[in-house]
Amino acid sequence: MARSLWNRLHRSERGQALPLFALFLLIFLGFVAMSIDVGRYVWARTQMQAAVDAAALAAAQSMPSETDAAAKATEYWLDNSGFIRSQGENVQFAVTYPEGNKAVRVQASARIPTWFARLFGVTHWNVSASGDAESQVLDIVVVFDISGSMCFDSFRQVESSVAYQMSPGRLTPAGGFAFPRLAENINATQTTIRLNDVRIFASTNASTNRANFGTTFNSTTPYWQRSASGLRAGMIMIDNEIMRITNVNVANNTLTVQRGQRNDATGVMTAATSHAMYAEVWANRTGYSNTNDYCELASYRTPTTTVNGPHEPFDSAIDAAKYFTTLFDSQYDKIGAVRYSTTAAISQNLTANFANVRGSLDAILWPAGATNIAHGLAVGRQVLDGTGKRANAVRVLVLLTDGVANTYCGSATYNPNAYNSTSCTTGNGVSQAEHHARQEAQRARNGDILIFTIGLGNDLNTAFLQDIATIGGGHFYHAPTTAQLDEAFQAVAEQTHIALVR
Structure with a gap:
């Protein structure tokens, strides 16, 4: 009798457990389904905001041109909204221009269909985002x-002292001397070279020397004989070759030179090579009147508002x-x-x-x-x-x-x-x-x-x-x-x- 009662109770409990298990399973699956669809919503919302912000920032860089701004905003929206456009429905994107400092407003919206949530009556999520950017008043x-x-790249240092820069000088420098150039082609072995004018190197007028070469040369000693701390006398440069003047013949417009001299700034010997007629003859210059404006002396022309340098x-x-x-x-x-x-x-x-x-x-x-x-x-x-x-x-x-x-x-x-x-x-x-x-x-x-x-x-x-x-x-x-x-x-x-x- 007792055993029969126990069996009836046990069969009753098993009959109740099966419906409960089915109910809990359905609830669990509902949560899983909802979590998947909620995840899709969160991802859609995050991507949409990021895409809108990127579009707004990009568009603001093109303001005040609204046409350019709209094109740039669209470009960045398309680059950053792949999930929205592939999964969404009724995708909307708009660029407007509120009043302000070159301001841009980008807005977007879409319907994201659900997969499992529709079992519970939720067929889609509505997702929207907006972003404002402005190109600031500055x-x-x-x-x-x-x-x-700021002129060192034009005029090289060839002496051991940084105070001197090798440069071309003026086309019509103070003293009336012509801008020095080769008057004829020279080969790699010539030691007598002809210039269009050599007087600039032989001048014994202190003010002329200073005006042509700078403060250190404020002396009656001509350039080709003048030396100072860190400076060798009579150094010139044609193309990349450094030479040393050993004599000046004003009557014939010729210089006697030692070829292929050392660049004391780099420690490298220069090579004696041939040079073409009209090649520039550069010379050392230094600060004028203690203002270091050898750049002014070095340029081809007196600087004006339209001609600087080089x-x-x-x-x-x-x-x-x-x-x-x-x-x-x-x-x-x-x-x-x-x-x-x-x-x-x-x-x-x-x-x-x-x-x-x-x-x-x-x-x-x-x-x-x-x-x-x-x-x-x-x-x-x-x-x-x-x-x-x-x-x-x-x-x-x-x-x-x-x-x-x-x-x-x-x-x-x-x-x-x-x-x-x-x-x-x-x-x-x-x-x-x-x-x-x-x-x-x-x-x-x-x-x-x-x-x-x-x-x-x-x-x-x-x-x-x-x-x-x-x-x-x-x-x-x-x-x-x-x-x-x-x-x-x-x-x-x-x-x-x-x-x-x-």
Whole structure:
């Protein structure tokens, strides 16, 4: 009797367990199905927002051209919305232009069909996203290095002292002497060579010598006999061959020379080769009146606003800075320019007339002097704080240099008052110059100025330039040659143009 009752109870429990198991299995499968469809929704929503943001940022770079902006936004949307477009239904994408600082709004929406959730009456997910970006209103100052080293690529050093640069000189230099060129072809063994005019090498007039060759040659001793510390007498260069003058015959316009001389700057002997008629005859030049403006003496013509140099990398750097101004929109942006060497000066206050900015850069006649980066930063800050400053603008300072900070304003102790003027009493020394520059960078940053630095060439303290950019909240870009300068300036423009605002 008892056993029969037990069997009936056991069969009853087994009958109840099977429906419960089926119910729990159905619920479990429902959760799994929903999790798959929810995952598809989350992925669709994430991809859509990312695609919209990318499209908005890309479009803002093309403003204020709405046509270009729409094309760029569409390009980035198509590149980043593959899942949405392949899985979605009724996919919508739109670009609009709300009022503001070159603003762009990108919006997208789609229906994402469900797989399993439809068993519970959910046939699709509605997914949407929007992103706003704007190309910011900018006040920019370009702080441009015009120190003497900015012509080193044009005019070579062949003596042991860096104070002397070998260069061509003037077509019509002071003293009335003709620009020296070969008057005939010469072979590799000739020691008597004929020029169109040799008087420049034989002059015994101190002022003429100084005007032609620079401060060190301020003497009645003619160039071909004049030597100084780190300088050999009478060195000339034709093409790549260095020669030494041993005699000058003014009546016959001939030089007697020793061929294939050593380049004391590199320690390499040059080879005696043949040279063609009209080849330039270069000579050593040094700073004039203690301002290191041998670049001015070295150029073919007296520099004007339309004829500079050749002065490299100066000329190419000016061209790159002028290109930089074309990357902005005068409807919204303003640009100024500062030049600096031993001290800094304003070339152009903030203006929306970019042609005036380019003209102010062209008006810098030649590079000369030392490298006072601290004062360059200070005068750049003065431009951004001065005429034309706007409360709604992002303020940007772009500093270009090809060398090392070696000059500063005032005493060894940093004094901000020394930098409140476009003139200053200078001191020398790399460590103090860099210290003063860091202080001026911090002062600019405290005034909400972003600093970007561009280092040209390889004679740089890149860690120092990185420090200045870091202090200023910007970036450092290295351009090993002038060929990379446009890219560096363009990178700065791209960094400062765009903000994702929603």
